[in-house]
Amino acid sequence: MRKNVAVVLVGLSLVLTACSGDSSTPADSVSQPSEQPAGFDGDTSTSDEATATCKSGAPREGDTLKVVTSVSPLTSLAGTLAAGTGIEVTGLVPEGTNSHTFEPPPSVAKELAEADLVVVNGLGLEDPILEMAAANMKDGAVLCEVGTAVILRSEWIFDFSFPQEAGRPNPHAWTNPPSVLSYLTVIRDAMTQMLPSTIQVVDENYVKVSKLINDLDAAMITATDTVPVRNRKLLTYHDSFPYTARRYGYEIIGAIQPQSFSDPTPADVASLIKQVKDEQVPAVFGSEVFPSPVLEQIGKEAGVRYVDTLRDDDLPGEVDDPEHSWGGLMRYDFVTIVEALGGDASALKAVEVDLGIKDKAYYPQ
Ligand SMILES: [Zn+2]
Structure with a gap:
């Protein structure tokens, strides 16, 4: 926890430096x-x-x-x-x-x-x-x-x-x-x-x-603290969160979408199903822009929840809504991840994304 706070403080000092007028x-x-x-x-x-x-x-x-x-x-x-x-x-x-x-x-x-x-x-x-x-x-x-x-x-x-x-x-x-x-x-x-x-x-x-x-x-640090450590694992279809995972201590156990944006091979799918079962993750994640029958199949065969609503660069809500923003996108994705993995996302829900x-x-x- 101390390490996280230190990094936040570095972030704050960066803001202060950047606001200094130079x-x-x-x-x-x-x-x-x-x-x-x-x-x-x-x-x-x-x-x-x-x-x-x-x-x-x-x-x-x-x-x-x-x-x-x-x-x-x-x-x-x-x-x-x-x-x-x-x-x-x-x-x-x-x-x-x-x-x-x-x-x-x-x-x-x-x-x-x-x-x-x-x-x-x-x-x-x-x-x-x-x-x-x-x-x-x-x-x-x-x-x-x-x-x-x-x-x-x-x-x-x-x-x-x-x-x-x-x-x-x-x-x-x-x-x-x-x-x-x-x-x-x-x-x-x-x-x-x-x-x-x-x-x-x-x-x-x-x-x-x-x-x-x-x-x-x-808020993501606070919310992640409530996710059981054994659940802090991400299997996503489209691989949008590796930097986020490194920051908040989640392990990326797999991403399914190959470099070509085609479907993974049957052998890849079989090994991911085994991995999901072995690691006992509570949920696997798809995204709105990339509907994935393959990930749905993995979820079904491994007996875990398939959450297909993560967003990559597609903002939530309608244009002009406060949540149609970078902050709205992050709050939505982080709440979705934390809750699906068994954590309490109330700290994230309390973040005001409407900046006026x-x-x-x-x-x-
Ligand atoms: Zn992307």
Whole structure:
């Protein structure tokens, strides 16, 4: 427990540092890269460049800024920071879409061509969008791969769905609140460097979101303490929670979706059924975007509950609902996990995700 508290305190000090008004070295303050975050397939140029340009957007004339984002959790974070300013945030990946295989339509090229700042997760998630960005972004526009900028190579997680030999780590760092605090800092600094007149309003929004991040983190630690230790095991279909599991002490006993996003082999299924029985986990988890008859079969044959409602980057509720937000997504997923594994999620349910901020973001449907 002491270790957890210490990490939370580190997170809080990061917020305080980031709010100190020194926005000249944003990425340095979060990543301290003794190891440079690097790119994929042996080509380090793309993401090194992205990390650098993320820090060096030149101030713009006027009082508007067009920001384009990829997946909805990033759209929510950027849109909430932008509330009350002339910054406009437009998401590109429709909710309920498989973001890992999303092929951008021509309309995305137009959005990228008009953007002043493009915010993507990186870590190999949106390569087709990055290709289109490289071909279409205007001079002086900034590309910011936030995940690649803040998750060090030594922190990357490889697994069954994202194997090391393919060179791309598991990209789902946005489901881990402490990582998201770093995401938020990078996005805030990129925005306010390009449009300095927004610093005060964006900072006010930043403080509210960073408090929510710390509240969710503390509540997940509290709630996890109520989950029997033998139950702190995750078998998921789509592998969205490896960074979360490492943070809160859950063991990933398996993820089912192969790298190809096809179904696993019968031999893989048989061995997972045996593993679920042997480890006596109370539940296995599917997700809304990836309905999985295979996982349902594993649950049935192993005699455990199949929970098929976890969300990856598809925000809960309707656009304009307070829970249609990054915070709403995390609270929903964490409550679902904790309760299905036999814990008490009341600390998580008590976290207020309605920040009283109407995000300034467009979510494609
Ligand atoms: Zn995913």
